[in-house]
Amino acid sequence: MESCSPNMGKPPGNIFEIAIVLFTLYALIYTAKSLIKSLFRLLIEMKMKMKMKMRARVDKDMREKVAAVESLLCYCFKDKKHLQEALTHSSYKDSPSYQRLEFVGDAALGLAIAENAFRVYPKLIPKKFSLLRAANVNSENLARVAVRHELYRHFRHKEHSFEASISKFVVAVEGEDDNVPNCKSVKTPKILADIVESVAAAVYVDCS
Template identity: 55%
Template sequence: MNQFFRHVDTVTDPYANLHARPISYNHFTTSTTSSSSSASSDLEASIAAVERILNYSFRNKCLLEEALTHSSYSDSTSYQRLEFVGDAALGLALTNHVFLAYPELDPGLLSLIRAANISTEKLARVAINHRLFQFVRHNAIGLEDKVREFAKVVSQEDDPVSYGGSMKAPKVLADIVESVAAAVYVDVNFDLSKLWVQQPQPVTVLFEFCQKQGKHVDIKHWKKGLTNVASVYVDGSFIASGSSEQKDIAKLNAARGALHKLLQSMPVDVNPFGIEGINGSFEIDGAKQKLHELCGKKKWLKPIYELEKDEGRPHEKIFVSSVKIPTVDGALYITGDEKSRVKEAENSAASFMIRALQESGYL
């Protein structure tokens, strides 16, 4: 249905899909008393915006209206009932996922994975990542200040957080995610498969990738003390290995390592799309996040960014980034423009990739 509730298929780093992008703090607006026509227009705009974020159009838009209404906004039904449903729906979705994805894990570890992926801290970062709070109707004094402060902290984090960040997440942010999830869940007639979209297993991608290249894959397992080790061989040659106390996790880690190594060693066509004039001035706001979402929708692995150029004196740095997307048909690759910051260079590369994907018919 959408990329909003997508889960990254990993145990060693179960939070990899929640890299929150920096946001503009003046996006937060307080609900105030206004004319009915103006309020109605604002609500319709908010519903349309959230539908674009979800990549889903509601049949019953009243559900989304309710999901975006805080209990302090007394003129309409609040999201509290939906939040109750969303909490259960996301919990069940995670339960189904980890049960099917990791058949050899014991219940204790499965519970830890599930809890980490539906914690208040993690769901709050989903809300920040997708800028959901700006669409919430409320009359709670001080609520925006708390969310704004938390958003600033999240924008400065280097790594994803699921527990115990430097600032406690405002519960309202997790509530919003749960209520919006519930709105979708109810709107699709309680069909969990339409709420939850999984990324492809690295092992599956590895086998499909090698099959396309006419290569044979073999994954061998052995133990080193209490540690399980998985080794990937392609056409009889060792490629990569992974280890863990759990056999399934070792296999996943080995597959990821093998995919990365195989893609790095592949000859790269600097213009695989055959598009002329691709290096014109072109920029998409938030392109890196948009490309991440597109890859999830296409069931591709996450984009890989690398610095191709890092030159200049400390205060006159010039960076050029490339982005590579692993697919079963090979790696898609393109570079961006020169920029003065690494993040801007990566966004430029992502912008060119999105443009190339559109113009070459991939999207």
């Protein structure tokens, strides 16, 4: 009869050591992978924040103007460059002008007026829709909006001839009665209507 060794049936001690080492390596690899993922996410977030910050940066001379119009609109732009562009005339060559936004703004205002009329006047015939939209979205009425809400104070340009025509129109609008327009005898500066359309477009684009 063979005698049994006291170590028979027991795994060698080095197997436990190997298992501990492997477990430790696995834990280290798992921790490293988690750390790398966290760092990667952090880098992406930082990159996005930097990108948004760069996009939101406006020219020094426009910061107060942009802030004033945001306050007027009760809307904070995600990309303030949109508003800066809306307030910049093509005569100001150092920055993109509002011409592209003006095109969008004309359509956006027309759509807003049409949708509001559709909801408020359910029995209104299509022909009246066109008349109602035309009565609201025209240069004279939009220019009035620019004056009454003082948008004209916040746009930049390098066209000296604007000052006189805008001043005359502002005086005429400020002297109007609620029911009697007073600016019919004064030529409407198209620039004022353009500003309103451009600002409307800037809000529309920024929301989109």
